[in-house]
Amino acid sequence: MPITPAHHAGNPSGRPWIIDTTLRDGEQAPGVVFSAAEKKHIAMLLAECGVDELEIGYPAISPEEESAIRSIASLHLPVALTGWARAKWEDIEAVLRSGTEGVHISFPLSPLYLKLMGKEYSWVQDQMMELVGRAKRYFRLVSVGAQDATRTGTDSLRQFIADAASCGAERIRIADTVGIATPPMLTELFRELLPTGGPFLEFHAHNDLGMATANAFTAIAAGCDAVSVSVTGLGERAGNAALEELAIALTLSGVYETLIDTTALTNLSLAVSKASGRSIQPQKAVVGDAAFQHESGIHCAALLKDPLSYQPFLPALAGGADHALIIGKHSGSASLQDYFSRKGIELRRPEAMKLLMEVRIKAGEKKRALTPGELETLYSHLQS
Structure with a gap:
């Protein structure tokens, strides 16, 4: 060397x-x-x-x-x-x-x-x-x-x-x-x-x-x-x-x-x-947590088809974990369907759209993305 x-x-x-x-x-x-x-x-x-x-x-x-x-x-x-x-x-x-x-x-x-x-x-x-x-x-x-x-x-x-x-x-x-x-x-x-x-x-x-x-x-x-x-x-x-x-x-x-x-x-x-003692800011390029998090419905729908559609490189190149789709005010139905599919629940598009409206209301109230627990509670309410 x-x-x-x-x-x-x-x-x-x-x-x-x-x-x-x-x-x-x-x-x-x-x-x-x-x-x-x-x-x-x-x-x-x-x-x-x-x-x-x-x-x-x-x-x-x-x-x-x-x-x-x-x-x-x-x-x-x-x-x-x-x-x-x-x-x-x-x-x-x-x-x-x-x-x-x-x-x-x-x-x-x-x-x-x-x-x-x-x-x-x-x-x-x-x-x-x-x-x-x-x-x-x-x-x-x-x-x-x-x-x-x-x-x-x-x-x-x-x-x-x-x-x-x-x-x-x-x-x-x-x-x-x-x-x-x-x-x-x-x-x-x-x-x-x-x-x-x-x-x-x-x-x-x-x-x-x-x-x-x-x-x-x-x-x-x-x-x-x-x-x-x-x-x-x-x-x-x-x-x-x-x-x-x-x-x-x-x-x-x-x-x-x-x-x-x-x-x-x-x-x-x-x-x-x-x-x-200096924390890594979420939006820090390459190694920040938010560098590979996505919420926008348009972006997430494309990412589900090709992870390079809205990322310059895969996080593994820098030794990071896989990218994450965040559920919040700007999410789309594709993200919800993907989330619940990973839980073994097939969410039809009409159900996803109905749930999406509730997600956007709740995210607006809380001024942040929803946690898995909050998302699943909304889903349960719609099923009852």
């Missing part, structure tokens, strides 16, 4: 390199804390799922975090492991002690971020030259990050890429730190940046405008070598690009190959939800 971007570049399929940051950026979501045991469990699930690389934390934050990362590294999972660091040698040393094969060093780049730190770009150049050069003695992969890249001018980004290349960095992260990017913006950005050559480019999306997954897919389509994602999009503020959404989108595209076992996505998402 390929485990470094260098191997990735030699992959004749040209498949995207998927970096999961659930254990780093995901845990930075407000109020989220993973225990060391949970981190290890999630790392194992991610490796089994088939992601290419795990950004497994920020070891300089505490001795406990460093220990947790070292524990994961000791598992020797079949996946590349990277630790995150600020542009400080002390942070990089913490990554080194944690035992990961790669280090990601993050640099402020936009005018705003440089101003906030009281630095000029010359400081970035000096630090990158010193830190990347030293880090390359100890790590198989040295990645550098351009913080707030999407609020940085293209000329500045080109300069950053050129400087990173001259220092020997293998990969450069183009970070949409505050999630302002759009697909057209990224298409143009990578059109301008990719011809510069040099290190591999990675795109790191945030979901502040609800476009993170779309932006990650767009970056790949524009020729970007790698993207970072997190399970269920867990991350700071509105989160990151969602692993499960991107994986299914790449699979359905018919264009891109990944090593991801999509049937593991639902179980993985449930594990991260439990560990993070």
